[in-house]
Amino acid sequence: MARQPDGPPPPPTVQKLRIRYAKRGRLRFASHRDLARALERSLRRAQVPMAFSAGFSPHPKISYIGAAPTGSASEAEYLEIGVAIRCEPEAVRAALDAALPEDIAVLECVEAGQGTGSLADRIDTSVWRVELPGVSLAELQPAVEQFLASDVVTVAKRTKNGLKDIDARPAVASASAAEEAGCAILHMVVRQVTPAVRPDDVLAALAAVADLRPPSPPRAVREAQGRLDDTGTVADPLGPDREARSSVQEEHATV
Amino acid sequence: MTAELRTATGESLYPRLEPLLAQVQKPIQYVGGELNAQVKPWESADVHWALMYPDAYEVGLPNQGLMILYEVLNERPDVLAERTYAVWPDLAGLMRENGVPQFTVDGHRSVRDFDLLGVSFATELGYTNLLEALDLAGVPVHVVDRDETHPVVVAGGHAAFNPEPVADFVDCAALGDGEQAVGDITDVVKAWKAQGRPGGREELLARLARVDGVYVPRFYAVTYGADGTIAAVTRTRDDVPERVGKRTVMDLDEWPYPKTPLVPLAESVHERMSVEIFRGCTRGCRFCQAGMITRPVRERTITGIGSMVEQGLKATGYEEVGLLSLSSADHSEIGQVAKELADRYEDSKVSLSLPSTRVDAFNVTLANELSRNGRRSGLTFAPEGGSERIRRVINKTVSKEDLVRTVTTAYANGWTQVKLYFMCGLPTETDEDVLEIAELAVEVIRAGREASGRKDIRCTVSIGGFVPKPHTPFQWASQASAETIDHRLRVLRQAINADRRIGRSIGLRYHDGKPGVIEGLLSRGDRRVGRVIERVWREGGKFDGWSEHFSYDRWVGAATEELAGFGVDLDWYTTRERTQHEILPWDHLDSGLDKEWLWDDWQEALSEEEVADCRWTPCYDCGVCPTMGTEIQIGPTGRSLLPLTVV
Numbered sequence: 001m002a003r004q005p006d007g008p009p010p011p012p013t014v015q016k017l018r019i020r021y022a023k024r025g026r027l028r029f030a031s032h033r034d035l036a037r038a039l040e041r042s043l044r045r046a047q048v049p050m051a052f053s054a055g056f057s058p059h060p061k062i063s064y065i066g067a068a069p070t071g072s073a074s075e076a077e078y079l080e081i082g083v084a085i086r087c088e089p090e091a092v093r094a095a096l097d098a099a100l101p102e103d104i105a106v107l108e109c110v111e112a113g114q115g116t117g118s119l120a121d122r123i124d125t126s127v128w129r130v131e132l133p134g135v136s137l138a139e140l141q142p143a144v145e146q147f148l149a150s151d152v153v154t155v156a157k158r159t160k161n162g163l164k165d166i167d168a169r170p171a172v173a174s175a176s177a178a179e180e181a182g183c184a185i186l187h188m189v190v191r192q193v194t195p196a197v198r199p200d201d202v203l204a205a206l207a208a209v210a211d212l213r214p215p216s217p218p219r220a221v222r223e224a225q226g227r228l229d230d231t232g233t234v235a236d237p238l239g240p241d242r243e244a245r246s247s248v249q250e251e252h253a254t255v
Numbered sequence: 256m257t258a259e260l261r262t263a264t265g266e267s268l269y270p271r272l273e274p275l276l277a278q279v280q281k282p283i284q285y286v287g288g289e290l291n292a293q294v295k296p297w298e299s300a301d302v303h304w305a306l307m308y309p310d311a312y313e314v315g316l317p318n319q320g321l322m323i324l325y326e327v328l329n330e331r332p333d334v335l336a337e338r339t340y341a342v343w344p345d346l347a348g349l350m351r352e353n354g355v356p357q358f359t360v361d362g363h364r365s366v367r368d369f370d371l372l373g374v375s376f377a378t379e380l381g382y383t384n385l386l387e388a389l390d391l392a393g394v395p396v397h398v399v400d401r402d403e404t405h406p407v408v409v410a411g412g413h414a415a416f417n418p419e420p421v422a423d424f425v426d427c428a429a430l431g432d433g434e435q436a437v438g439d440i441t442d443v444v445k446a447w448k449a450q451g452r453p454g455g456r457e458e459l460l461a462r463l464a465r466v467d468g469v470y471v472p473r474f475y476a477v478t479y480g481a482d483g484t485i486a487a488v489t490r491t492r493d494d495v496p497e498r499v500g501k502r503t504v505m506d507l508d509e510w511p512y513p514k515t516p517l518v519p520l521a522e523s524v525h526e527r528m529s530v531e532i533f534r535g536c537t538r539g540c541r542f543c544q545a546g547m548i549t550r551p552v553r554e555r556t557i558t559g560i561g562s563m564v565e566q567g568l569k570a571t572g573y574e575e576v577g578l579l580s581l582s583s584a585d586h587s588e589i590g591q592v593a594k595e596l597a598d599r600y601e602d603s604k605v606s607l608s609l610p611s612t613r614v615d616a617f618n619v620t621l622a623n624e625l626s627r628n629g630r631r632s633g634l635t636f637a638p639e640g641g642s643e644r645i646r647r648v649i650n651k652t653v654s655k656e657d658l659v660r661t662v663t664t665a666y667a668n669g670w671t672q673v674k675l676y677f678m679c680g681l682p683t684e685t686d687e688d689v690l691e692i693a694e695l696a697v698e699v700i701r702a703g704r705e706a707s708g709r710k711d712i713r714c715t716v717s718i719g720g721f722v723p724k725p726h727t728p729f730q731w732a733s734q735a736s737a738e739t740i741d742h743r744l745r746v747l748r749q750a751i752n753a754d755r756r757i758g759r760s761i762g763l764r765y766h767d768g769k770p771g772v773i774e775g776l777l778s779r780g781d782r783r784v785g786r787v788i789e790r791v792w793r794e795g796g797k798f799d800g801w802s803e804h805f806s807y808d809r810w811v812g813a814a815t816e817e818l819a820g821f822g823v824d825l826d827w828y829t830t831r832e833r834t835q836h837e838i839l840p841w842d843h844l845d846s847g848l849d850k851e852w853l854w855d856d857w858q859e860a861l862s863e864e865e866v867a868d869c870r871w872t873p874c875y876d877c878g879v880c881p882t883m884g885t886e887i888q889i890g891p892t893g894r895s896l897l898p899l900t901v902v
Contacts, residue, residue: 027520029282034520041290041518041572044604056630071277099572101288101520133274149374217277246314 005056013051013061013082018119018238019087021095022075023068027103028219032067033245038100039079045093049085065120066225069198074222076127078237080112080119113244122237123192125228129187129247130199134215137179140186143210144177147202156214157195157205168205171197173228186218216243257779259290263368263404265297265335268358275349283521284312285346287360290518291570293329293336294362298621300335302441304328304404305359307388309381311359312340313473316517316527319579320412321375324433325514334441335362337369341384341798342391350391366392372406373437376414379777380770380799382421386792389424393465396425396789398473403456405462409440414502416548417725420777425512429549430468430844431501432534434510436619438444439466464495466663468502469846477840483823485781500845501548503885505533508622510557514571516615526607527575530563531555532592535565536581538613539807539866540639540651541856542678545581546722547796548846550879552870556580556902557588560895564596568605575606582899583609585870586617587890594895595625601627614638614653619665631669632792636662638677639690647863648683655691659698662714672713673699677745678721680735680768683861692716693750700760715762718744718752720771724778726846730839730858733832734775737807750812769807773799776814776827781840783830786817847885849878 023030030038040060042049052058061082068074083092094111100106112119132140147153153169156229175188190197206212226234276282297303308315310604315321321338328336337359341752342350350356359365366388368373374385384406394405410418410425411433418428429436443462447453454461461698464471474495480486504510516528533554536546555563565577573672578592586592596607607625609618614636620636638658640646646653662673675696679689686715696714703712710800720740744765752758776784790813798804814825835854842850856866867874870889875881 026286026288027283028287029276030520031281031283032281032521037522037526038290038520043572044574045572052604072284101290103288180579216274 001019004032005054006007009054010052010058011084013084014023014084015086015146016075016080017083017087017092018080018110018112019078019106020108020238021077021079021100022073022105023077023103024073024075024105025103026043027101028073029071031070032064034035035067035077035104036062036064038104042099043081043195046092046093046099048081048096049083049087051082051084055228063120065123068222072220072222075107076222076225078123078225081131097102101107108238109239111245113241116240116244120130122227122235123225124228125191126222126235127194127224127228128186128188128199129221129223130188130203131221132184132214133218135212136182136186137177137184139212140177140206143206143212144175144186146209147172147205150173151210153205153209155201157201157204157210159173161193166195166197166201168197168201172202174232175202177224189228189232191228258609263303263369264362265303265362267363268355268365269363271355272355272358275346275353276354276606278349279346280343281521284340284519285342285358285360287338287363289316290572291515291522292338292361292517295329295793296344296363296366299332301333301445302335302371303335304334304437304441305339305364305366305372306335306336307339307366307372307374307385309374309376309384309388310341310520310799313338313521314800316519316521316523317529318375318377318645319433319513319529319531320377320433322409322495322517324373324375324509325517326436326439326513326515327434328441331438331441333445336770337364339366339388340446341388344797346660347387347391350838354403354574356684357388358573362708365618367394369406370448371409371440373411373429376410376412379420379774380805382413382422382777382788383792383797383799384788385421386424396866397423399423403424404457405456407444407456407459409469413544413548414778416544416844416846417778417780418470418472418694419477419782419840420764420780420788422425422782423789426469426471426473428462428472428844429502430470430499432504432847433502434504434512435465435727436502440469448737458581461492461494464492466535469879470499472782473844479821482610483821485840488838488843498843498845500883501847503551503883505553505885505888506551507531507555507888509572511555511563511566511633514563514566516567517571518571518573518618525577526573527577528567528571528573529577529579530560530567530786532560532580532586533580533889534591536585537869538582538585538651539868541649541728541860542639542681542721543581544727545739545847549581550847550877551885554890556890556892556894557592558696558892558894560592561596561599574604575608577608577610579610584613584621588833588892589621590617590624593621597624597627599896608636614658614661614663614902616657616664619661619668619670622665622670623668631671633672634665634670635674635676638695639676639689640688640709640827641677641679641695642683642688644863645681645684647865648860649681650860650865652865656696658695659702662699663706665704666709668714669707671709671711672715673703674715675699676716677716677718679718680721680740680749680771682729682732684735686746687741689747691751692718692853693753694749696742696761697754697757700757708777713760713762715764716747717764718747720768722771722775722778725839725841726848726853728853728860730853731833731835731837731857732851733774734766734829736830737768737772740771742767768804770799770802772825773805773807773810773830775787776810776825779840783821783823784851787813790817845882847879847882849876849882852877
């Protein structure tokens, strides 16, 4: 007979917290797994009263939503945690931020609003900013125009099963070129589709349509994530939780 | 000198490195920024140390030795210490193409800028990685080509007890415990720099050669006889010691390092924190270099252990703590340590583990205690030798009955997987000794199924070829050839698979005999072997500890060509048995062990006689304590862990 853990099952989740964090600087080279390990250790160091799964190897209740690719920075990564004791979201944000390495910043923490649905359902699009050192606006501008004018742009994408051809065009909702301090900047809004179209794939597409080949590796930052509406705006995925929170507070105020 | 003296600025190479990182595998390993890492301003320190582990980051980062020195050195306000690791070939290629030198992961400074490069050799298979790192750093690989602006290359770690094969490439070797030695070396370098570098590099090295525990190969000349053996090793300066003795740190409680262990973002080979519960071992296993060169036993007290575990957990957020030593169950208060730590962390998610080595029912009790409320999956024992006879030869005596009983007890207590470590190619070994491993495994499974009432228990036999090491009683032994090892592994595999009903519960993990032969060449080699190492590196050899990078043929080819002129060859260094009075390449390096005692112990091994542990049967015969002025430091202290006060 296999052994079972002694004692009662672990305490249940009493509150869900939704967190936005950034990975910056050198830590853009961290993979999703690297970040997950760092976050779990930091939650322990910050003494956040996590809820755990049952069994011999209990896991803290954490769900990660999407993950920027290794090598990309991000100002908008999301995760949700379950805690066993109610916490003040801002206190959790500050404690976790202090426990994490400098280049990971915890930007927001809100309580999941009752009946507002899942966080994952509120995210289907990324807003990217890609710096292209050594490329001028005059080179980037026509490449972006050519790309947007194309119906199909096939690029080879590296997957677990080797190289695979994908069409990079339909996922890109919008794209534009700009320039800062002599360095071309590509802004784009990209739908999160399967297989994923990442900044590297769009850059490969620019090489395919306009032979744009940056002399040194571009630097991508995910600036926002959320749901893309018909007007082309990406909505803040934590908005509904914040609204639910303030309406609860108003109710209390009127009592 | 007409050229202007190069000034080291410690400037960060990161802006030049960053574009390369986007093009390599696992770039996170090169960016630093680990929890508890330190970056000091370059100008704040008088002496700059680069500390290298000559293997991949994932292997090097958890290394305790390097982590301890990093912290001990950085505690000094006049010292800056940063870490560097072997760079994988994908990045090394890009670095050469773009002129980016070997860098430290902390401040991304050029290794060339540092005063000292300390390299920790846990295994000889890191030698080619040292040459690669020096070359990438822009430091001449040969000691003789360096000037006073180049870092002083200091080898440490267990392999430094025979640094002769790398004598052409390292300026010094530091023997024994490094905690105090690095401070003394720092002081010498600091004074020499403050005085305006009098006498250049030669003078600095001469001063370092007078530091206790520091060996400077260039001040010792080696001559060879007609038969290829060493004729003499003589000093070339009379102000350096004739023999260099090792350093020993006494009172481990005074050295509670690492206090704030490094926690990497990248995945590493040990996803846990380690606390060294004692140093040294006097069990007297004759194959074990670590047990011979780290004598005497020095225990950390139960309270010292308790506070290191607590502080370390706070500083890291790790979930698992390993209680580390050469034979952890031998700590005089281990029962109490295990129970009280288990009590203390019972309600937390922290798990405790003990790297088990000895086959002993007590080990099962300890493991049960530490896994009180956790999963019981794997337990490891190391009988090392397959038969009772060979276990007497290696002085790791345990009867077959005790072995089977211990493992059966483990299964009966809910452990489902037991791993057994063995070696093959031990002195006097025959096929029959190795075949007994199969009998043992079959019996263990049979008895285990009966005792536990389960069919899903497993036994994994892990086996590798034995490599004779310097400063052990087996330093004279003939190493088994790769063919012998591979043959014995083949017959063992057949024997295990003979009965499928039992055999399917037994796993066999093994390493073929070839890498062991090269490790043997490097372990017991002399200065002539340096040419082989250099040739292999020049032909592209590195990461020799990794099967996908190791090339046996390249090593054999290089050995054949480079050694031919000396009248010796690969077999001469490996399969040849040494005679009693042969001068061994490491005889002028003093681990404290009396050579006569080692020889007698070798003879006793051949006649299958055991030797007792001096912790329980007082004996000063090995010579270490009288030579080094040290004493065994063990408990029990009678103290206990107090409940932690709530903070």
